[in-house]
Amino acid sequence: MGARDHRAAASAQAYLRDVQYRDSSRLAARARLHVKYGTASVAWFPWLVTQVDWQPDARVLEVGCGAGWMWAEASARLPHDLDLTLTDLSPGMVGEALERVGSLGRYRSTSGRVADAQALPFRRGSFDVVMANYVLHHVPDTQRAVAEMARVVRPGGVVVVACVGDDHLTELHQIRHEVFGTPTADPLSSNFGAPAGAKVLPATFGSVDWRPYRDSLDCRDPDDVVDYLASIPPVEDASPDDRARVVAAVRDRFEEGGGRLRVTKDTGLFVCREPRTGG
Numbered sequence: 712m713g714a715r716d717h718r719a720a721a722s723a724q725a726y727l728r729d730v731q732y733r734d735s736s737r738l739a740a741r742a743r744l745h746v747k748y749g750t751a752s753v754a755w756f757p758w759l760v761t762q763v764d765w766q767p768d769a770r771v772l773e774v775g776c777g778a779g780w781m782w783a784e785a786s787a788r789l790p791h792d793l794d795l796t797l798t799d800l801s802p803g804m805v806g807e808a809l810e811r812v813g814s815l816g817r818y819r820s821t822s823g824r825v826a827d828a829q830a831l832p833f834r835r836g837s838f839d840v841v842m843a844n845y846v847l848h849h850v851p852d853t854q855r856a857v858a859e860m861a862r863v864v865r866p867g868g869v870v871v872v873a874c875v876g877d878d879h880l881t882e883l884h885q886i887r888h889e890v891f892g893t894p895t896a897d898p899l900s901s902n903f904g905a906p907a908g909a910k911v912l913p914a915t916f917g918s919v920d921w922r923p924y925r926d927s928l929d930c931r932d933p934d935d936v937v938d939y940l941a942s943i944p945p946v947e948d949a950s951p952d953d954r955a956r957v958v959a960a961v962r963d964r965f966e967e968g969g970g971r972l973r974v975t976k977d978t979g980l981f982v983c984r985e986p987r988t989g990g
């Protein structure tokens with residue numbers, strides 16, 4: 712990475728830490744759309760935790776834990792004896808996660824730490840399970856973050872990486888494209904998505920298994936879609952005129968759909984085993 716790339720990465724990370732994920736409000740506007748309008752028979756977090764074969768007294772690291780929602784929303788499907796370490800780049804998120812998960816009193820122990828996925832402050836082999844859900848697309852050096860997760864999981868442990876594919880939320884990207892000319896492919900997937908994971912992860916793990924999560928959105932309130940779009944650039948910092956164009960484009964789509972907007976989802980997770988950590 713050259714000096715210019717380093718500066719760009721540092722400023723992107725500052726935006727994530729201090730603005731986008733300073734607290735969970737923007738993320739909550741996006742999560743709301745999935746929770747309210749998802750059509751899957753089992754919600755995301757309860758489905759996700761059933762993809763792990765939990766061993767007794769498992770030591771678990773979550774990288775990029777956000778507000779710690781998984782441990783609250785899927786608690787009924789999780790064992791009580793977990794030893795949780797919740798980490799995130801954003802101190803605000805770590806604080807929220809600790810408050811939420813700690814106050815449940817559900818797990819054997821819960822601790823939190825501000826940490827960058829690219830430099831995890833833990834010893835080799837410290838965890839039985841390492842999870843990073845929708846995080847790697849934000850990380851400047853994803854290979855380094857993947858290597859770090861492989862380093863801190865014990866041999867025989869599991870690393871879970873959730874991400875999106877190229878066709879995720881296509882209809883919403885089309886609305887942004889119409890107003891701002893941005894690409895129609897999912898921007899998260901372009902940074903690190905299912906295709907990148909399928910290429911990068913097998914270099915670090917002997918066993919990599921992709922598990923798709925079958926879902927779509929059946930949206931019925933245009934305001935929820937506008938809130939979703941407004942939680943991230945370019946709509947987040949758009950001029951009032953451009954924002955009005957977004958609102959009009961959303962309303963047109965609902966009218967065309969007879970009061971509904973169907974949105975495609977393309978997401979899932981990689982279950983990675985047999986870390987190759989080079990000794």
Ligand SMILES: C[S@@+](CC[C@H](N)C(=O)[O-])C[C@H]1O[C@@H](n2cnc3c(N)ncnc32)[C@H](O)[C@@H]1O
Nearest residue numbers: 732775776777799800801827828844845846849
């Ligand atoms: C889309 S949110 C996902 C949060 C949580 N995993 C979930 O599924 O609800 C991405 C999270 O990754 C965090 N993050 C971004 N870059 C990071 C990095 N380099 N290291 C650790 N966390 C990071 C953000 O602060 C944010 O909380």
